[in-house]
Amino acid sequence: MLALLLLAIGHAMAALPAPVAPPRLPAVDALLDEATGRQGYTGAVALVIDHGRVVHDAAYGWQDLAHDRPMQRDSIFRIYSMTKTVASVAALMLVEEGKLGLDDPVARHLPEFSRLQVFAGGSATAPQLRPASNPLTVRHLLTHTAGFAAGGEGFEAVTQLLEQQRLPQAHNLADYTARLARVPLASEPGTRFRYDSTSIEVLSRLVEVVAGQPFETFLQQRIFQPLDMRDTGFVVPAAERARVVELTTMGEHGDLVLADEAHARQPGVALRPYSSGAGGLYATAADYGRFAQMLLDGGRYGRLQLLRAATVASMMQNQLVHTALPRPVTEFSDAEGFGLGGAVLLDPAMKGRTASVGAFGWSGAASTYYAIDPARGRVAILMLQHLPGGNDDLPRIGTAFYNRVDQALDP
Incomplete structure (x- = not known):
């Protein structure tokens, strides 16, 4: 009897497919x-x-500098500015519900921005100011055309005023926007593209005010849980912190060293004191892949419709054509415009890309990348964990990665 049982078990095991x-x-x-x-x-x-x-x-490779922990497909990364697309989706959900409008004045929901002034000259100690002529709108926040001081030639004095507010030390998003509203704009809203974090932090505060709940709660309930993004959040649970990849930078002797950040020394802790919609999330490639695939599928994930297809289409259109910019391109490249939450590829050849016109995506400061190519039905995600800077640094490989993917699938 035992022999027959063992034989049956052997046949059953043989019938199971080998792991793929x-x-x-x-x-x-x-x-x-x-x-x-x-x-x-x-x-x-x-x-x-x-x-x-x-x-x-x-x-590929390792999670740590000591090469003790091999990299895993479910390793956790700081995705920094790839958070911005998530925050943009959150705001667009509220637009679809009629609680926000793309052309709503921000001051309608955040009164601290009701008396905006524009820097008109002088110095940080004696600035010359004038009232803003244009209202600051939700669309300006989404497209980085709000006019906030974010550096650049000719804006040194107002940038100094911004730095005096110590925004990275804000206790929460309400404190952040209160500090920011004390600083004059560098330019009229809608007249200058200047990529920065301030616009999306204000957008994140808008989400929690209009939704009536903390920003991180809204993200969990409306985006992360529906998409099964279990490893995405502003803090990594203690039990999962061994999966967080070490954050490197280039040392003065040309070797990789641990970055001088609190969250590099203690992987998994919050990147900012507040829930930063501009750059505060940790995530895995698989989690972000589900998020990106949802966008590629017109806002749908399984039976759930997180965003309308028309809303997603507007995200991936160059929204800079709706501003007063002299030319509807970003400060980084004439080959790119900007949609609602990411860059839109206008001229692949100029950018050195093999992607289609209209490809959409963004990157994070620590060398994380994502691209969505609607014309080809494709999502490509690359996760590294290195803060570039200094001479003789590691090469940026995002473009090479995207092109290798296209060449492999469209020979």
């Missing part, structure tokens, strides 16, 4: 194996989804 290895694109492997070699990044995770099917899902 995650799919790989050899050309992408070659690039990232080299990039995470002895003189490169500590490690990487890459995820590619083509027409709803995962075609590449791989980890």
Whole structure:
């Protein structure tokens, strides 16, 4: 009887399919194996989804400088400015509900911005100010055309005034916007594209005021939970912190060192004292892949419709055509415009990309990248964890990664 039972178990085990290895694109492997070699990044995770099917899902190298912990596909990264697209989706949900309008004056919901002034000359100690002619709107926040001081030639004095408010030390988003509202604008709203974090922090405060709940709660209930983004948040639970990738930067001797940040020394703690919609999230490649695929699918995830298809389409259109900018392109490249929460590719050849016109995406300060190509039905995500800076730093490989993906799938 026992022999028959063992035989039956043996047949059942033989009938089970062998574990399927995650799919790989050899050309992408070659690039990232080299990039995470002895003189490169500590490690990487890459995820590619083509027409709803995962075609590449791989980890490379190590999570740590000591090379004790191999990188895993579910390793957790600080995604910094890739948070901005998430915050933009949150605001657009409220637009769809009629609680916000893209052309609403921000002061309608945040009275501290009701008497905006524009810097008209002078110095930080004796500034010359004039009342703003244009109202600051929600659209300006989403497209980085609000006019807040964010550096640049000719804006040194007003940038100094901004720095005096010590925004990164704000206790919460309400404190952040209160401090920011004390600073004059550098330019009239809608007349200058200047990428920065202040606009999206104000947008995040708008979300919690209009929704009537903390910003992080809104994200959890309306985005992370529906999309099963279990490893995405402003703080990593203590039990999961061993999965957080170490944050490196280039040392003075040309070697990688741990970045001088509290959250680098204590991986998993909050990146800011407040819930930063501009750059505060941790996430995995898989979590962000579901978020990006939802956008590619016109706001749908399974049976859930998080955003209307028309809203997502507007996110991926160049919104700078609706401003008073002399030319509707970003400060970074004439090949890119900007939508609602990310860059829109206008001229792939000029940008050195093989993507389609209209490809949408953004990156994070610590070398994380995502791109959505609606024309090709494709999502590409690359997660590294390195803060660039200084001479002879590691090469930026985001564009090379995207192009390898396209070349592998569209030879």
